[in-house]
Amino acid sequence: MSDATDQADTPVGVPTGTVARRLGVSPTTIRSWERRYGIGPSHRGPGRHRRWSPEDVSLLDEMCRLTARGIPPAEAAKAVRAAAPGTRRGPEDGPPPVEPAPGADPVPPSPAPAPATAARPGGSRAMPLGTVRPECRGLARAAVRLDGPEVAEILRAAVDGLGPVRAWNEVMMPALRAAGRKWAADGEQYVEVEHLLSWHVAAALRTAAVAPVRFREAPPVLLAAMPGEQHTLPLEAVAAAMAVRGLPYRMLGAAVPGRALLDALARLGPSAVLLWAQHRATADPHLAREVGRASWGAAGARLDPLVVIAGPGWNRHEHPTGLACPRTLESALDLLQRAVDDRDTSATAARPATAARAPSAAGVAGAAGLVGRAEPPGRKEDPCGPSR
Numbered sequence: 001m002s003d004a005t006d007q008a009d010t011p012v013g014v015p016t017g018t019v020a021r022r023l024g025v026s027p028t029t030i031r032s033w034e035r036r037y038g039i040g041p042s043h044r045g046p047g048r049h050r051r052w053s054p055e056d057v058s059l060l061d062e063m064c065r066l067t068a069r070g071i072p073p074a075e076a077a078k079a080v081r082a083a084a085p086g087t088r089r090g091p092e093d094g095p096p097p098v099e100p101a102p103g104a105d106p107v108p109p110s111p112a113p114a115p116a117t118a119a120r121p122g123g124s125r126a127m128p129l130g131t132v133r134p135e136c137r138g139l140a141r142a143a144v145r146l147d148g149p150e151v152a153e154i155l156r157a158a159v160d161g162l163g164p165v166r167a168w169n170e171v172m173m174p175a176l177r178a179a180g181r182k183w184a185a186d187g188e189q190y191v192e193v194e195h196l197l198s199w200h201v202a203a204a205l206r207t208a209a210v211a212p213v214r215f216r217e218a219p220p221v222l223l224a225a226m227p228g229e230q231h232t233l234p235l236e237a238v239a240a241a242m243a244v245r246g247l248p249y250r251m252l253g254a255a256v257p258g259r260a261l262l263d264a265l266a267r268l269g270p271s272a273v274l275l276w277a278q279h280r281a282t283a284d285p286h287l288a289r290e291v292g293r294a295s296w297g298a299a300g301a302r303l304d305p306l307v308v309i310a311g312p313g314w315n316r317h318e319h320p321t322g323l324a325c326p327r328t329l330e331s332a333l334d335l336l337q338r339a340v341d342d343r344d345t346s347a348t349a350a351r352p353a354t355a356a357r358a359p360s361a362a363g364v365a366g367a368a369g370l371v372g373r374a375e376p377p378g379r380k381e382d383p384c385g386p387s388r
Contacts, residue, residue: 013041013051013052013053013054013056014051014052014057015049015050015052016030016031016050016052018052019052019057019060022057022145023057023060023061023064023141023144023145024064024140024141024142024143024144024145025064025141030060031050033060033063033073033077034050036073036074036077037073037077037081038077038081039059039060039063039077039080039081040056041053041056042055042056055084059080059084062079062080062083063076063077063080064138064141064142064145065138065142065150066079066080067134067137067138068134068135068139068141068142068154069135069138069154069157129174129175129178130174132170132171132174132175133170133171135154135158135170135171136170136171136174136175138154139154139155139158139171139172139175139197140175140178140179142154143175143179143193143196143197143200144193146192146193148196148200151196151197151200152200152203152204154171155167155172155200155201155203155204156207158171158172158204159204159205159207159208159240163241163244164205164208164209164237164240164241164243164244165237165241165244165329165330167204168205168234168237168240168241168329169329172201172204172205172233175197176194176197176198176201176233179193179194179197179198180194182194198233201233201236202233202236205233205236205237205239205240206236206239206240208240208243208244209236209239209240209242209243209251210243214246215246215247215248216246216247216248216340216344217344218248218271218340218341218343218344219248219268219269219270219271219340219343220248220249220250220268220270220271221242221248221249221270221271221272221273221274221336221340222249222250222252222264222265222268222270222272222273222274223235223238223239223249223250223251223252223273223274223276224252224253224256224261224264224273224274224275225252225253225255225256225275225276225277225278225282226255226256226275226276226277226282226283226284226287226313227255227256227257227258227282227287228255228281228282229254229255229276229277229278229279229282229313230254230255231254231279232253232254232276234276234278234310234311235251235253235274235276236251237329238274238276238310238329238332238333239251241329241333242333242336245337247336247337247340248340250264250268250270252264258284258287258290261287261291262291262294265291265294265296266294266295266296268296269296270296271306271336271339271340271342271343272305272306272307272308272335272336272339272340273291273306273307273308274308274309274310274332274336275287275288275291275307275308275309275310276310276311277309277310277311277312277313277314278311278312278313279312279313280313280315280316280317281313282313283309283311283313283314283316283317285317285318285319285320288307288309288320288323289323291307292305292307292320292322292323306324306335306336306339307322307323307324308323308324308325308326308335308336309323309324309325310325310326310332
């Protein structure tokens, strides 16, 4: 058999399942895009199996990118087809004309496409998201593809458009939870996706947290994770939300030793301190009480000290007397803002009501993992926080 014959018998391109795993979407979605919008393979192998060439995969990748930005699939498909080399027909163009052979019966019209069927369990690397914003679904797909630039762009747009509170609660946290569930189900085969997503979420929140804003003239709020606590993404969300409000803060980050925490309190004399614990093992009521009794500032000067304990790790402990334990991110921010207001040396007796701009209250219940994720009505709250 000649080389030309061998090449002709070799399947061109890759099958749908391989493309789905590469792009982070289900095979059902890809087949649906072909039936509904004409985004299909340019070649079919023996038995009419779909075979996707590199050019075909590039079109699908662009389709994923556009839908991730919230563009409806029909509009995204038109843009993809318009930019593709050559002209691809979509369903709205109607079927191509078919001329019957001389003497043959007329060609009957093609039947309507069958409805999409559910993907088989384990048939793709798509995350189990449920009902979420388009930005969240696009974020998950980009993370599965390990498309760092696209992940960063989606997160930037979410923070700019929604603010850090809603971006965390409605886009970042659902994607992180889905990545954690997928990792738990698939093990080490999925850890790279979770790590990439966590890194970019932290970067987006830190960018918002250090944005040039005019902070209030008051001692800062001290943000710290309890000793041994490495999961700090919710704490990063708190910092970003405080920056939006113009509230000064100092972030000590993960796993702050108890002695170092007490030293920082004595040196800074903060308006308040927030102690974060994601896990029960790191929530230390004894250290929290010690912080509440500590002398803050020069010569132990203290004015109405506020200690806030936050995070799902505290839920199974008896809360120390005298310490605040807010149930939502919004209520935590309100507590911290009042503490800053009390120490604001630039404030007047008639402070304008709009001096500090609060994030939207929509969808903040359970944000930042303070009481776990926000659940739709009728579903029990998950006491666990995000994966990072």
